[in-house]
Amino acid sequence: MANLKELSKTIPERLVSGHRLCAGCGASIVVRQVLMGTTSPIVVAAATGCLEVATSIYPYTAWNVPFIHNAFENVAATISGVETAYRSLKKQGKIKKDIKFVAFGGDGGTYDIGLQSLSGALERGHDFVYVCYDNEAYMNTGTQRSGATPRGASTTTAPCGKASFGKPQFKKDLTAIAVAHNIPYVAQASISHWNDLVTKSNKAFSVKGPAFLNIISMCHRGWRFPPEKTVEVAKLAVQTCFWPLYEVENGKWKLTVKPGEIKPLKEWLFLQGRFKHLQKPENKDIVEELQAHVTKRWKELLAKCGEIP
Amino acid sequence: MTIKRVPLTGDQAAAEAMRQIEPDVLAAYPITPQTEIVMTFSQFVADGRVKTEMIPVESEHSAMSACVGAASAGARTMTATSANGLALMWEIVYIAASTRLPIVMPVVNRALSGPINIHCDHSDTMGARDSGWLQVYCENAQEVYESIISAVRIAEHPEILLPIMVCQDGFITSHAVEGLEIFDDQKVKAFIGEYKPRFSLLDTDNPVTVGPLDLQDYYFEHKRQQSEAMEKALSIIPSVLGKFNKAFNRNYGLVESYKLDDAEVAVVVMSSTAGTAKAAVDNLRAKGLKVGLLRPRFFRPFPKKVIVQALSNLKAVSALDRSESFSTQGGPLFVELKSALYESDRQPLLNNHIFGLGGRDIDVGEIEDVFKDLIKVAKNNKVERLVNYLGVR
Numbered sequence: 015m016a017n018l019k020e021l022s023k024t025i026p027e028r029l030v031s032g033h034r035l036c037a038g039c040g041a042s043i044v045v046r047q048v049l050m051g052t053t054s055p056i057v058v059a060a061a062t063g064c065l066e067v068a069t070s071i072y073p074y075t076a077w078n079v080p081f082i083h084n085a086f087e088n089v090a091a092t093i094s095g096v097e098t099a100y101r102s103l104k105k106q107g108k109i110k111k112d113i114k115f116v117a118f119g120g121d122g123g124t125y126d127i128g129l130q131s132l133s134g135a136l137e138r139g140h141d142f143v144y145v146c147y148d149n150e151a152y153m154n155t156g157t158q159r160s161g162a163t164p165r166g167a168s169t170t171t172a173p174c175g176k177a178s179f180g181k182p183q184f185k186k187d188l189t190a191i192a193v194a195h196n197i198p199y200v201a202q203a204s205i206s207h208w209n210d211l212v213t214k215s216n217k218a219f220s221v222k223g224p225a226f227l228n229i230i231s232m233c234h235r236g237w238r239f240p241p242e243k244t245v246e247v248a249k250l251a252v253q254t255c256f257w258p259l260y261e262v263e264n265g266k267w268k269l270t271v272k273p274g275e276i277k278p279l280k281e282w283l284f285l286q287g288r289f290k291h292l293q294k295p296e297n298k299d300i301v302e303e304l305q306a307h308v309t310k311r312w313k314e315l316l317a318k319c320g321e322i323p
Numbered sequence: 324m325t326i327k328r329v330p331l332t333g334d335q336a337a338a339e340a341m342r343q344i345e346p347d348v349l350a351a352y353p354i355t356p357q358t359e360i361v362m363t364f365s366q367f368v369a370d371g372r373v374k375t376e377m378i379p380v381e382s383e384h385s386a387m388s389a390c391v392g393a394a395s396a397g398a399r400t401m402t403a404t405s406a407n408g409l410a411l412m413w414e415i416v417y418i419a420a421s422t423r424l425p426i427v428m429p430v431v432n433r434a435l436s437g438p439i440n441i442h443c444d445h446s447d448t449m450g451a452r453d454s455g456w457l458q459v460y461c462e463n464a465q466e467v468y469e470s471i472i473s474a475v476r477i478a479e480h481p482e483i484l485l486p487i488m489v490c491q492d493g494f495i496t497s498h499a500v501e502g503l504e505i506f507d508d509q510k511v512k513a514f515i516g517e518y519k520p521r522f523s524l525l526d527t528d529n530p531v532t533v534g535p536l537d538l539q540d541y542y543f544e545h546k547r548q549q550s551e552a553m554e555k556a557l558s559i560i561p562s563v564l565g566k567f568n569k570a571f572n573r574n575y576g577l578v579e580s581y582k583l584d585d586a587e588v589a590v591v592v593m594s595s596t597a598g599t600a601k602a603a604v605d606n607l608r609a610k611g612l613k614v615g616l617l618r619p620r621f622f623r624p625f626p627k628k629v630i631v632q633a634l635s636n637l638k639a640v641s642a643l644d645r646s647e648s649f650s651t652q653g654g655p656l657f658v659e660l661k662s663a664l665y666e667s668d669r670q671p672l673l674n675n676h677i678f679g680l681g682g683r684d685i686d687v688g689e690i691e692d693v694f695k696d697l698i699k700v701a702k703n704n705k706v707e708r709l710v711n712y713l714g715v716r
Contacts, residue, residue, distance in 0.1 A: 057527070071535065072535040072537045072538070079530050081530070082524055083534035083535065088388035092388050094378055094385070095400075096392040096524055096525075097392075105374065113527060133381070134381030
């Protein structure tokens with residue numbers, strides 16, 4: 015594959031400058047890398063969230079391609095309508111060209127409030143790519159916990175305190191939920207591994223039917239780290255096996271990036287202010303438990319991918 | 324013109340109109356008593372009788388969401404629902420209107436939970452009266468069929484561009500079989516014409532952003548444009564209906580008057596109950612009483628002028644509401660009527676009867692009693708009680 019600079023030159027810019035996402039935000043990087051996966055004309059839909067509010071403030075728009083925002087929990091249903099209109103009009107000969115469809119939702123709009131809409135769209139088999147940019151909390155409204163927030167993270171609705179170490183529940187495994195729909199293509203990706211991400215996006219756009227990409231997306235405001243460390247934090251999520259990079263193509267699991275030396279989870283956790291309280295001695299066992307959980311999940315994944323018997 | 328006469332229920336009549344319209348996309352979810360619309364139309368799709376692409380969504384929320392997507396992509400788009408289904412799509416009902424998408428939605432009126440009840444009243448669509456949708460209420464299956472056809476042109480009129488609910492009474496109309504006159508397919512297609520939206524998401528050479536964040540600096544203007552479209556609709560709807568009347572030899576307007584010309588007292592009532600009330604009018608007319616009826620077909624926009632005009636020579640009027648607003652000021656029809664009459668210098672005495680909630684039957688005798696009471700009101704020149712409940716224990 016060409017490098018990022020070359021890709022930027024050959025692939026038309028769909029999300030252009032002038033949007034109001036924070037410097038160091040993962041979401042715009044996710045969008046740009048995902049859209050490098052296809053050169054076809056494309057229609058973009060977005061759920062209510064940071065990406066939507068920061069890119070489409072009337073009378074401005076940062077979108078150089080057709081874009082629709084409807085509401086928070088319904089981006090999958092909305093793109094279902096757009097894609098079905100396309101099929102109908104194409105069948106009638108009213109549209110000639112081939113158009114691709116992509117929906118972007120944050121973890122709130124995907125793991126939580128939009129899960130039913132997503133499940134319905136995957137089950138019906140619309141030809142579209144759904145991208146979850148997972149920043150692990152409701153960031154647009156100020157870091158409230160979501161089903162994607164990891165255990166132990168401090169958020170504004172599950173804060174740490176004298177009687178709390180942060181969110182008590184583990185993160186929901188949404189990627190596995192998507193896999194359970196038996197759709198042609200599901201993958202986890204990270205902006206730190208752009209080559210892997212763009213390759214996956216390309217596959218997602220190439221399959222006939224629904225594809226789902228779950229992409230970890232840094233929010234330095236909510237995760238509490240300096241904005242220039244976005245890619246570093248993304249990379250460590252992969253290197254610690256907190257966010258393994260794999261794909262499930264027609265039911266076949268495959269690890270796409272094998273971390274050489276697996277780093278301790280602590281290295282990722284302690285780069286971030288949201289886990290700062292876990293550094294206290296009384297929370298040592300929580301950290302150990304989180305590490306054990308990641309290790310267990312990693313082994314389960316290796317087995318699914320045929321890496322270990 | 325070829326006219327076929329076939330036995331159809333109100334739901335089947337709606338589906339038949341939809342078959343002839345052949346929307347590009349239909350996204351719908353079944354709910355009693357609307358289910359038969361979706362079932363009947365699904366069979367049309369399965370038999371290859373329509374070009375429509377159907378989206379069998381997993382909820383009404385997704386039905387309206389998919390409709391917004393499809394209509395924004397330039398497709399002629401329809402759905403249908405009832406009661407709790409309408410309530411579930413509520414959030415997106417407003418978005419469809421503010422995005423100015425001419426979606427046509429037959430609604431089979433059913434009491435809104437709770438308590439849960441599957442029978443007719445107007446609490447569902449009356450709750451959505453301020454959502455920015457046009458609303459037309461039909462007396463019978465024939466009118467349902469014809470109103471859905473005319474609704475397409477009303478909603479898509481470039482000066483209106485608002486979605487429309489075509490309402491019929493659950494079970495009373497939706498499940499009763501009538502001998503329906505069905506127009507020739509080609510005649511219907513010629514009347515509705517081809518849908519040519521100004522903007523489409525699928526026009527990738529001319530990208531548009533739909534549903535942007537609209538803050539303090541523009542939101543108000545956009546809401547004002549919606550209210551202006553409603554105001555324009557008041558004059559445009561009669562002209563579209565005029566074309567419909569000419570093409571199909573009908574006589575539809577914003578309202579229907581029944582024996583009102585020399586009437587001294589009248590009821591104002593919508594949907595199927597107007598049929599019952601007409602029988603009461605006939606019975607009392609046979610006894611020499613000067614009674615009449617006004618049936619608003621459109622509730623949104625509210626045809627203020629024609630209603631005030633039609634009621635101006637009456638001594639006493641009762642608004643019959645098939646829903647409760649809990650405002651303690653009466654049902655929605657009564658409140659609108661009272662408000663419309665405020666600007667008139669010829670105000671009849673007015674009262675309100677709330678009836679038929681949750682499908683409670685109303686009979687001819689009860690409406691005759693309303694008329695008899697109105698005659699007393701007119702005679703004594705006094706309204707004893709503003710808000711009354713008819714047929715409640």
